[in-house]
Ligand SMILES: Nc1ncnc2c1ncn2[C@@H]1O[C@H](COP(=O)(O)OP(=O)(O)O)[C@@H](O)[C@H]1O
């Protein structure tokens with residue numbers, strides 16, 4: 001049984017349609033990455049799935065339960081971390097955990113055991129007596145995650161869990177998510193970071209209320225048309241990369257070229273195979289260190305798909 | 317599903333919030349006591365030594381000339397001996413009396429008409445005209461003025477009461493207050509108003525604050541039931557309200573020496589119905605308001621009718637019928653009645669059960685409204 005099934009979800013606010021008939025399925029244990037520009041309807045979708053925003057149309061099942069029919073049963077099985085830190089600043093870490101445990105009807109020994117378990121898992125022993133408002137961003141998010149986990153939910157919704165926290169804390173949080181997903185918890189995560197998208201086992205890309213891509217990262221990179229027909233992508237690492245870029249752009253077969261760190265990512269016509277291109281570059285004085293073919297990055301995929309969708313919208 | 321799921325969690329959390337913000341808690345608790353002191357003393361001093369002018373025409377018919385009649389002189393002596401009035405001048409014409417009032421030198425003028433002594437002699441009802449300065453338009457000023465007026469009436473009545481054989485009529489109507497001290501009359505009613513500060517105000521903010529911080533949204537995703545959420549929020553403030561009732565009664569009794577004729581325990585018990593309504597009104601306000609400022613405005617809108625329609629300042633009997641009718645919808649009306657009943661008249665459960673019941677029913681209705689509004693915010 002799928003963990004989440006969204007079937008033609010619609011949400012309108014007066015005349016404005018924020019979510020316009022989206023459908024997707026998330027399997028148990030997946031880390032489902034939900035991406036899209038700001039204002040595309042990610043938060044609205046999560047709220048509908050969590051049963052705090054009524055649907056204007058369509059149906060949603062979470063852990064086998066129809067959200068529209070029995071939102072209470074859904075709430076008892078899911079965890080939710082909103083995009084804004086929403087714990088009590090004036091309560092300590094331990095008090096926040098205890099409160100959320102009690103809200104889920106955990107008391108006495110069982111509550112203490114669950115709390116100890118969560119405290120060990122999010123590794124927050126040192127800060128137990130500290131007020132939540134005085135924690136750093138990374139620790140706040142770990143605590144929020146801990147509170148969302150207390151009642152052993154099967155599905156967790158995380159709305160931009162890593163927005164505004166430092167890279168180390170970001171990495172650690174993701175490591176934690178992987179560990180938990182290994183225990184069979186399904187994650188629904190929204191994010192803006194492409195490196196996080198790469199780590200998801202399943203991605204969907206929503207563009208102003210419509211899903212325009214859905215699949216594993218590998219599938220998305222191989223979508224037809226992301227790399228234009230009769231072209232291929234190359235990563236060229238070279239000394240003096242800016243000079244190399246200038247030279248590369250003068251070759252007619254190079255459709256486009258951009259710098260990534262010490263390398264150039266180029267889109268090249270099939271008519272000009274890799275060997276021929278390297279020769280041409282070496283000829284014009286570029287010291288090539290390494291050349292390899294490249295799949296499009298997820299960013300390439302999303303940019304291309306967004307542009308395509310935008311053209312459709314303008315045409316209509 | 318258990319409709320009280322999450323209740324204990326909410327109480328736990330609210331108590332922690334209150335204890336964390338101890339300063340705000342103490343402040344909320346002390347404010348009604350301070351207000352009682354300030355208003356209580358203002359009332360107390362204002363009905364002492366009120367500058368009073370006398371215009372006595374009664375000598376004209378009794379043959380005593382402009383010095384007044386023997387009947388009026390007796391009355392004036394009593395006024396002079398009463399602490400409430402300071403007779404500083406005798407005037408000799410309506411114009412002069414008017415001028416004293418307009419100039420603000422006299423806050424009260426007492427006029428004995430020419431027929432005064434004659435009517436008394438004939439055994440008819442004699443009238444005394446009392447003018448009270450009511451020009452101060454600020455709310456506080458009005459409160460003082462009106463209670464001053466009450467005190468005035470009381471004193472006049474007492475002075476005249478001792479002369480039972482002589483029917484003298486003084487308007488306006490006189491209120492029930494055995495000790496003839498206006499704090500006795502004023503403070504029991506004031507309790508109803510002061511309690512709003514630790515009930516409606518506090519709960520109105522507590523839900524809105526969670527809305528503003530986003531913690532409410534987080535709570536809505538948990539299985540906590542709306543009824544449990546609201547009752548959980550109300551409970552700690554209910555305890556605070558009961559403590560406040562006790563503190564106010566002690567203050568009234570020891571600082572202002574207002575005797576409590578009835579059973580203070582009964583009063584506390586009946587007040588709890590009033591606390592309950594006010595707390596639920598606060599919760600209803602917060603389901604409507606989106607910011608703390610908005611909650612404040614709505615709470616003030618509750619405050620005003622409580623002050624003006626409850627009978628705390630203006631006697632309900634003298635109200636235009638529309639306000640009289642509306643006053644039945646104001647919880648403070650019942651509380652003023654309960655408080656005055658127990659404190660001044662020594663009333664018991666037999667007289668006051670209906671007021672308490674009305675309050676309780678109002679509370680339940682408001683709570684259900686709040687729960688319904690709250691549910692419409694979620695699925
Ligand atoms: N309560 C609401 N009332 C009206 N419009 C809303 C409401 N919530 C969200 N929207 C609109 O719906 C669109 C999607 O919002 P949201 O889901 O928050 O975007 P994001 O993908 O950045 O999370 C936005 O245009 C937003 O303005």
Ligand SMILES: [Mg+2]
Nearest residue numbers: 042043083159
């Ligand atoms: Mg969002």
